[in-house]
Amino acid sequence: MHPYEGMFLVDPTLHAADSEAVETTVKSLLEKHGAKIQKFERWDERKLAFEIKGHKRGVYLLVYFEMPGENVDAMRRETRIIETILRQMVIRLDEDIDTYLVKSAAYYETMKVEAEARRNRREEQDGFGGRDAPRAPYGSSAPGGEY
Amino acid sequence: MAIKEKRDKKFKRVSARRCRFTRLGVEFVDWKDTGTLQRLCTGQGKILGRKRSGSCAGFQRRVSLAIKRARYMGLMPYVGS
Numbered sequence A: 001m002h003p004y005e006g007m008f009l010v011d012p013t014l015h016a017a018d019s020e021a022v023e024t025t026v027k028s029l030l031e032k033h034g035a036k037i038q039k040f041e042r043w044d045e046r047k048l049a050f051e052i053k054g055h056k057r058g059v060y061l062l063v064y065f066e067m068p069g070e071n072v073d074a075m076r077r078e079t080r081i082i083e084t085i086l087r088q089m090v091i092r093l094d095e096d097i098d099t100y101l102v103k104s105a106a107y108y109e110t111m112k113v114e115a116e117a118r119r120n121r122r123e124e125q126d127g128f129g130g131r132d133a134p135r136a137p138y139g140s141s142a143p144g145g146e147y
Numbered sequence B: 001m002a003i004k005e006k007r008d009k010k011f012k013r014v015s016a017r018r019c020r021f022t023r024l025g026v027e028f029v030d031w032k033d034t035g036t037l038q039r040l041c042t043g044q045g046k047i048l049g050r051k052r053s054g055s056c057a058g059f060q061r062r063v064s065l066a067i068k069r070a071r072y073m074g075l076m077p078y079v080g081s
Helices: A012-017 A019-032 A069-079 A097-126 B002-016 B020-024 B034-039 B057-072
Strands: A002-010 A036-052 A055-067 A085-092
Touching: A002 A012, A002 A019, A002 A069, A002 A097, A012 A019, A012 A036, A012 A055, A019 A036, A019 A055, A019 A069, A036 A097, A055 A069, A055 A097, A069 A085, A085 B057, A097 B020, A097 B034, B020 B057, B034 B057
Parallel strands: none
Antiparallel strands: A002 A055, A002 A085, A036 A055
């Protein structure tokens, strides 16, 4: 049994019609191959970067599970037959799922902080003569005021 | 003079910068983090070279792998905007 991260891109129209059914197809497929699902997450319907099997939009299902390594190939092969699954990505994790999830949360936290810092930096730079730059109150820097 | 000072300042700032990932102290680059990965691509979706992105060797490899995974799943474009 090894920890895996699996992402499944599913047909958005079928998912909209019966999300329960689509999600159980994925779950039962994994369980059939001896997976123990630890976390199941759904990313809401979003636009794809390009068309995949005639779909411009898609729903992503992100699953963290443990599975015997020898079953992974068979499971992936089977996803090609199931029409609801458009694409799949299964990645073996280096550490167990709980540690990975903790690390992942920490990762996104640092990235969020960094994005915030970047925004502040940009504001500082743009502030130089920018339209939204804070201005000194009118008249306070009147030329010749020193004299 | 003013121009020279400005240029020197700019140059110093760029040269002082290190790999953004080692600076942040993260251990990996998540392939699902399209926000970060998008900044390491050109507008056309090409992966920025190491000199452009400033990444160190290890993270440049991780970034390129992450981008390729994200592309396969349709999270990021292979080409075009």
